[in-house]
Amino acid sequence: MDSASGPGRLRKLEGIDYKRAAIDYPEKLDAERLHYLRTKPFYNLANKPPKFRGEGMDVETHRHFCDFANMAATLGLRAGARILDVACGSGWLSEYFARLGYDVTGIDISPKLIQIAEDRVHAVPRMVDHQTELRCHFRAHDIELAPLEEKFDAIICYDAMHHFLDEHAVVRHFAAMLPIGGLLFILEGNRPPVASAAEAELVAVMQKYRTLESPFDPAYLCQLLDQSGLAVVGDYVSVNGLIDREALDEQGRLRLDMPAINYLLCKKVAEAMPASNVPDSRAPGLLRAEISLRSNWPASFAPGEIFLAELLVRNVGDTLWLGGRYLRRGAVMLGVKILDGSGQILNEFHGEPPLPPALAPNESCTVVIEHACPVAPGSHLLKIDLVDQHVCWFEDRGSQPLLLSMEIR
Numbered sequence: 001m002d003s004a005s006g007p008g009r010l011r012k013l014e015g016i017d018y019k020r021a022a023i024d025y026p027e028k029l030d031a032e033r034l035h036y037l038r039t040k041p042f043y044n045l046a047n048k049p050p051k052f053r054g055e056g057m058d059v060e061t062h063r064h065f066c067d068f069a070n071m072a073a074t075l076g077l078r079a080g081a082r083i084l085d086v087a088c089g090s091g092w093l094s095e096y097f098a099r100l101g102y103d104v105t106g107i108d109i110s111p112k113l114i115q116i117a118e119d120r121v122h123a124v125p126r127m128v129d130h131q132t133e134l135r136c137h138f139r140a141h142d143i144e145l146a147p148l149e150e151k152f153d154a155i156i157c158y159d160a161m162h163h164f165l166d167e168h169a170v171v172r173h174f175a176a177m178l179p180i181g182g183l184l185f186i187l188e189g190n191r192p193p194v195a196s197a198a199e200a201e202l203v204a205v206m207q208k209y210r211t212l213e214s215p216f217d218p219a220y221l222c223q224l225l226d227q228s229g230l231a232v233v234g235d236y237v238s239v240n241g242l243i244d245r246e247a248l249d250e251q252g253r254l255r256l257d258m259p260a261i262n263y264l265l266c267k268k269v270a271e272a273m274p275a276s277n278v279p280d281s282r283a284p285g286l287l288r289a290e291i292s293l294r295s296n297w298p299a300s301f302a303p304g305e306i307f308l309a310e311l312l313v314r315n316v317g318d319t320l321w322l323g324g325r326y327l328r329r330g331a332v333m334l335g336v337k338i339l340d341g342s343g344q345i346l347n348e349f350h351g352e353p354p355l356p357p358a359l360a361p362n363e364s365c366t367v368v369i370e371h372a373c374p375v376a377p378g379s380h381l382l383k384i385d386l387v388d389q390h391v392c393w394f395e396d397r398g399s400q401p402l403l404l405s406m407e408i409r
Contacts, residue, residue, distance in 0.1 A: 008220025091117025
């Protein structure tokens with residue numbers, strides 16, 4: 001039984017050359033759908049597929065627009081970072097990220113799709129701003145056969161894993177193109193229930209276009225990632241659109257049906273071993289932080305003055321820190337105390353600003369604290385540590401906090 005027929009995926013139809021179908025797919029499209037490849041995600045709403053009824057933008061196109069913005073915000077990459085768009089198709093996602101100033105490479109098995117992607121990008125302005133050129137490159141490449149030789153800051157595989165015959169090879173090749181700390185974002189729908197209408201729809205697509213439509217069980221997909229040293233550091237649900245205020249309860253909570261789509265942010269944390277061999281902050285091993293000041297620190301402050309401290313925070317332990325804004329068990333965040341001359345705590349605050357969604361061992365990040373000084377004159381102390389939420393303070397595990405004197409005059 002081949003990998004696409006395994007227990008973690010929807011079974012494939014026998015007797016189809018799926019790779020050849022993926023290469024030839026554009027040739028099977030009518031004029032309308034071929035034009036859609038060139039303009040995607042934009043299209044004339046007068047030509048909606050029959051499954052979408054009513055006026056206005058359909059839910060699938062709405063999701064695409066929201067997905068792109070959500071991925072860009074969640075990845076949180078520095079300006080100019082290198083991104084690989086795997087199975088880029090006609091280059092719509094590549095174009096989006098390139099126009100945000102990223103250096104994007106798109107790959108796809110189909111030379112025809114690569115040509116469409118190149119035509120797309122050549123038709124947009126060649127400058128990201130008044131002095132920065134658009135950086136977006138494409139090449140025909142079969143990711144199942146081999147990785148590219150270069151490394152990337154992040155890889156995106158958007159709604160494409162279900163097209164690959166050998167998912168094990170694909171995930172191994174993802175890991176090979178990422179350094180430790182590199183990011184992978186996967187959007188992938190769930191395997192539909194057996195004998196469901198959704199399964200029948202996928203089978204019909206395979207019969208018509210001969211392309212592989214074999215989504216995964218979520219647990220199986222996460223297992224694949226773990227085997228290649230990729231830790232899932234963000235497992236998200238997308239809630240897109242404007243919410244009627246009356247749909248919220250008195251506490252502002254909204255109850256929604258769980259969508260059958262996986263939004264997975266992964267971080268490479270290990271070479272040649274499973275990611276689960278590296279402990280994370282929910283059950284930590286060695287918690288050690290090296291916190292250093294990168295900005296100037298005044299000799300004195302006025303009462304109530306807003307101070308600014310730019311910090312470099314490095315993970316020098318053996319534990320993957322899970323961060324972000326969500327206050328869950330194991331979330332690692334800044335813990336800051338302002339003490340008076342007798343050692344009494346005058347003020348304490350946590351998580352301002354938040355750390356990145358995850359920091360692997362030996363990774364670092366820069367954060368800036370802005371806060372009000374005490375109003376009482378005298379000698380004070382600013383103590384900056386990290387908190388492993390609902391687990392411990394790092395100092396309690398032997399990590400050294402950063403201490404800064406604060407004279408109020």
